[in-house]
Amino acid sequence: MRVRFAPSPTGYLHIGGLRTALYNFLLARKHGGTFVLRVEDTDRTRFVEDAEADILSSLTWAGIQFDEGPGLNGGYGPYRQSERSTRYAEVANHLIEHEKAYIAFDSSEEIDALKERLRTPENPSPRYDHETRLSMSNSLTMSSEDVARKVAAGEEYVVRLLVTPGSQIKFTDVIRGEVEFDSATVDDQVLVKSDGLPTYHLANIVDDHDMAITHVIRGEEWLPSTPKHVLLYQAMGWDVPQMAHLPLILSPTGGKLSKRNADKQGIPVSVSQYREAGYEAHALVNFLAMLGWNPGDDREVFSMEELIEAFSLERVGQSGVQFDLQKLEWFNEHWLRSRSDSDIADELETSIQDTFSDVSREHLVEAVALMKDRLSFASDLLEAEYLFRRPSSYDEKSVAKRWKDDSPVVLAAFADSLESVDEWTLDKLEEALQTFVEIHEMGMGKIMFPIRLALSGQPSGPGLYEMMALFGKDETIARFRACNDALA
RNA sequence: GCCGCGUUCGUCUAGGGGUUAGGACGCCGCCCUUUCACGGCGGUAACACGGGUUCAAAUCCCGUACGCGGUACCA
Numbered sequence: 001m002r003v004r005f006a007p008s009p010t011g012y013l014h015i016g017g018l019r020t021a022l023y024n025f026l027l028a029r030k031h032g033g034t035f036v037l038r039v040e041d042t043d044r045t046r047f048v049e050d051a052e053a054d055i056l057s058s059l060t061w062a063g064i065q066f067d068e069g070p071g072l073n074g075g076y077g078p079y080r081q082s083e084r085s086t087r088y089a090e091v092a093n094h095l096i097e098h099e100k101a102y103i104a105f106d107s108s109e110e111i112d113a114l115k116e117r118l119r120t121p122e123n124p125s126p127r128y129d130h131e132t133r134l135s136m137s138n139s140l141t142m143s144s145e146d147v148a149r150k151v152a153a154g155e156e157y158v159v160r161l162l163v164t165p166g167s168q169i170k171f172t173d174v175i176r177g178e179v180e181f182d183s184a185t186v187d188d189q190v191l192v193k194s195d196g197l198p199t200y201h202l203a204n205i206v207d208d209h210d211m212a213i214t215h216v217i218r219g220e221e222w223l224p225s226t227p228k229h230v231l232l233y234q235a236m237g238w239d240v241p242q243m244a245h246l247p248l249i250l251s252p253t254g255g256k257l258s259k260r261n262a263d264k265q266g267i268p269v270s271v272s273q274y275r276e277a278g279y280e281a282h283a284l285v286n287f288l289a290m291l292g293w294n295p296g297d298d299r300e301v302f303s304m305e306e307l308i309e310a311f312s313l314e315r316v317g318q319s320g321v322q323f324d325l326q327k328l329e330w331f332n333e334h335w336l337r338s339r340s341d342s343d344i345a346d347e348l349e350t351s352i353q354d355t356f357s358d359v360s361r362e363h364l365v366e367a368v369a370l371m372k373d374r375l376s377f378a379s380d381l382l383e384a385e386y387l388f389r390r391p392s393s394y395d396e397k398s399v400a401k402r403w404k405d406d407s408p409v410v411l412a413a414f415a416d417s418l419e420s421v422d423e424w425t426l427d428k429l430e431e432a433l434q435t436f437v438e439i440h441e442m443g444m445g446k447i448m449f450p451i452r453l454a455l456s457g458q459p460s461g462p463g464l465y466e467m468m469a470l471f472g473k474d475e476t477i478a479r480f481r482a483c484n485d486a487l488a
Numbered sequence: 489g490c491c492g493c494g495u496u497c498g499u500c501u502a503g504g505g506g507u508u509a510g511g512a513c514g515c516c517g518c519c520c521u522u523u524c525a526c527g528g529c530g531g532u533a534a535c536a537c538g539g540g541u542u543c544a545a546a547u548c549c550c551g552u553a554c555g556c557g558g559u560a561c562c563a
Contacts, residue, residue: 010562010563043563111561125489157538158561176494181492187561194561195559222557223492223557247493247494291500298502300501300511318494320494320495321500321501322498324499326513327512373525374524443522452524458524459523461525
């Protein structure tokens with residue numbers, strides 16, 4: 001089995017592209033096949049300089065490694081279509097010679113004019129096809145001498161697929177079953193553009209064949225052009241690979257998940273945006289895997305290894321799926337919690353030191369331990385400033401509501417009593433507070449809030465004893481006094 | 489318009505002739521915790537519609553509606 005992911009470097013890797021890559025990768029790994037990365041850079045007008053680098057680094061970040069691709073030749077290279085031009089020309093010529101394709105000289109203005117002329121409310125987008133080609137300038141309507149002369153004169157031309165009406169083009173989609181198109185509804189697709197470069201349709205089938213691809217797994221947007229591809233395979237006498245068209249990922253409201261659309265809804269579309277926003281790679285992969293596929297049982301949390309084990313094309317769904325950021329966030333929290341404290345500390349080390357100087361390693365690891373269950377993203381820890389420095393302010397609403405007249409006295413008294421705690425441990429601290437409330441015959445509720453406020457400035461957070469243990473005796477007592485001073 | 493693909497809780501989905509239509513996210517409640525979370529338990533909520541086939545249809549067939557995709561010298 002050989003599969004491929006074939007992105008076009010016209011933009012950064014899209015979330016849908018990552019899922020397509022993932023499914024290809026999973027299938028290859030599951031069956032001991034080969035996963036090829038091919039860069040389809042035939043559109044010079046939309047080429048984006050750093051897109052390929054982004055695609056490569058995004059895949060690496062997600063844990064998807066290719067076996068063959070740019071910089072990793074497996075005997076089928078090169079893996080950039082811009083480096084394979086002669087092969088496409090060869091195939092195009094073969095098609096022309098065998099009357100499966102033809103040369104057309106029509107300028108884009110002439111084609112626009114044709115469409116303008118034929119456009120009606122019932123037919124808003126006329127095609128260049130078996131009917132209209134008869135009235136255009138191409139090697140079917142011109143003498144071969146005229147064609148040869150124009151070509152020799154260096155006139156621009158394109159190569160078009162010659163589609164003959166009257167047949168049914170059938171193929172089996174692994175996900176959708178039998179799919180059938182009437183050849184009369186297929187247009188004469190341009191195969192070679194006037195700049196001499198192939199279109200996707202030509203380059204794609206040539207490469208899939210030459211690279212011995214056995215399974216073409218791609219987005220559903222390609223389903224309508226598949227009959228053209230089938231025709232090309234047949235014209236060349238090549239076997240058609242197994243086809244699998246994945247359901248599209250839709251926006252949360254059901255429309256297309258375009259950049260524009262998604263931005264409006266606050267949904268990142270490129271993988272690098274997720275990476276920058278601090279999403280766990282595992283979470284994104286896990287979420288994407290479940291978007292259109294399921295294992296057939298109730299499991300939802302999967303590591304990459306488990307996905308490889310469980311994945312199959314047969315369990316991929318057929319209908320479009322809406323993107324749900326909340327579910328992604330749930331996966332993110334889950335995977336974040338599965339990481340070790342020290343691993344998360346490693347990730348945050350630099351930004352923590354930049355924001356709060358002189359945070360010891362032990363302190364950071366302990367802070368992570370205290371907060372891990374309360375974070376959505378690892379970087380959210382930076383927002384819990386009180387874990388790393390004394391509060392500079394106290395949450396106003398909470399103060400207004402729960403800071404009572406006797407709070408300063410209670411807090412000061414407790415601070416005094418803490419002076420005599422010799423062993424600064426969770427147990428001793430709990431004991432100290434218990435004893436304190438008993439001696440003063442007060443309810444625990446009376447003192448817990450002032451302590452929390454003094455320690456963190458916030459109405460919620462980690463346990464009191466945990467925080468006191470983390471801050472140490474001197475700092476804890478200092479925070480009590482500072483709070484009293486500030487709220488006096 | 490035409491061509492194609494779809495349609496089970498708000499969302500992701502299981503189920504493919506006989507099910508109290510199951511799970512997850514979200515939301516709500518309870519428990520745990522004198523905080524907030526995590527966790528546990530429970531609740532809310534769905535077979536697009538109309539015809540057929542059948543003893544029996546969410547499940548098979550047809551139609552309609554709706555959604556999505558395509559209709560480029562973009563991929």
